[in-house]
Amino acid sequence: MPRLSQNLTRAVTVFLSTTIAFSTLAYLAVMPRPREQFFQIYVLGETGRAERYYPSNNPDIRVGEVVRWRVGVANFMGSIQYVAIRVKLGNSTIETPDEANLVPSPAPVLLEFKKILMSDETWEFALIWAIKEIVVSGNVIAPTILDINGMNVRNGQVSALAGHNFRLFFELWTFDPQTNTFTFGWKTLKESRIAWLQLWFNATSSAVR
Amino acid sequence: MLKQAGSHHISSLSCRFLIVAAVLGAVALSYVITSSCIPTSTGSAQVTKEANEELKRAIIAVSEAEAAGAEERQLGVLVEQLNLVLSMIDESERSLLLGDVESATAKAQRSIEISKRAVMDAAKLRNEASQSAQYRKVLTLAVVPFVSLIVTVGVHYGWKWWHRREVDRLFGMEIKGIRDSEGKSNA
Numbered sequence: 001m002p003r004l005s006q007n008l009t010r011a012v013t014v015f016l017s018t019t020i021a022f023s024t025l026a027y028l029a030v031m032p033r034p035r036e037q038f039f040q041i042y043v044l045g046e047t048g049r050a051e052r053y054y055p056s057n058n059p060d061i062r063v064g065e066v067v068r069w070r071v072g073v074a075n076f077m078g079s080i081q082y083v084a085i086r087v088k089l090g091n092s093t094i095e096t097p098d099e100a101n102l103v104p105s106p107a108p109v110l111l112e113f114k115k116i117l118m119s120d121e122t123w124e125f126a127l128i129w130a131i132k133e134i135v136v137s138g139n140v141i142a143p144t145i146l147d148i149n150g151m152n153v154r155n156g157q158v159s160a161l162a163g164h165n166f167r168l169f170f171e172l173w174t175f176d177p178q179t180n181t182f183t184f185g186w187k188t189l190k191e192s193r194i195a196w197l198q199l200w201f202n203a204t205s206s207a208v209r
Numbered sequence: 210m211l212k213q214a215g216s217h218h219i220s221s222l223s224c225r226f227l228i229v230a231a232v233l234g235a236v237a238l239s240y241v242i243t244s245s246c247i248p249t250s251t252g253s254a255q256v257t258k259e260a261n262e263e264l265k266r267a268i269i270a271v272s273e274a275e276a277a278g279a280e281e282r283q284l285g286v287l288v289e290q291l292n293l294v295l296s297m298i299d300e301s302e303r304s305l306l307l308g309d310v311e312s313a314t315a316k317a318q319r320s321i322e323i324s325k326r327a328v329m330d331a332a333k334l335r336n337e338a339s340q341s342a343q344y345r346k347v348l349t350l351a352v353v354p355f356v357s358l359i360v361t362v363g364v365h366y367g368w369k370w371w372h373r374r375e376v377d378r379l380f381g382m383e384i385k386g387i388r389d390s391e392g393k394s395n396a
Binding site: 015082114 | 265268269271272275276281284285288291292295299345346349350352353354356357358360361364365368
């Protein structure tokens, strides 16, 4: 009798221990693991690397001179995301996006590129642009028409002294299913974050140069 | 005679009124028909807006299917369709800007059709995925006590076998010890 009781105690102990161990394993297998949710955004030069952003490595862009960049977005949110890259034209005085308050730049939107991305998918597209027309008014230069990926885009607002220090902003916007609108940056369970880039250039005409 | 003339006057007036009403009715009818058949730029813009809304609905439906645990391959097919819709809406908006209202409307309507089909496919996928995910969870959790039982039985018999082996080894050592001592005494 004491032998049976000893066997039984041992069997119950083993059974309970293995049940706890296997339950833990089963729970880990069934439940999705939490992961960091974020996006990556990048702009590469004409070689597909972080170099040669301007023709002849000269940021003074003449009228008609073609600039070739590659813009990329990587989705590490762990789910399908509807994203938009808003390309904005600014000068040195226009405010940049506000990281603290998650406010986009007030610079005018030139163009918007949209795409629905799978989880862990990277979307890369060519951005080929040129200044098609500039207006010189005294010492102030304004690129009035830009050719972006074969489309004529008009700018009536942004100008710069001597055509120096223009910049193109690239802002990442995401579709928020709760509000049914695009919002600047993205939201996770813990926080809201933004991602943006800027590339500087000078707009020059042959005459001005 | 006077009465006859008066009644004749009234009947000619009502006749004219009827003709005018018929003409106005025909004009109104033709306006309604043409306005519904020929796409206008405002009508096309409305269709494009509707296409955008339908796309958003489809994205939400596909996201729900993904959250339910749908297969990545099937989700990939739906996402591809939605990207096609996106490009069609883009083309529609461009056509509208160029003044090609008819083409813009046609593209937007086609994109609405694809989005609606994607919503239905995503809903089906979501139901299937949530059902299979439920089965998988139940099966995984139900397997645990069985596996534990098998391990317990294995450990029990394994321990018994090991114990018997140890006891036998111990007895074997004793016999060997006795034989050794017997051998020494005989010598």
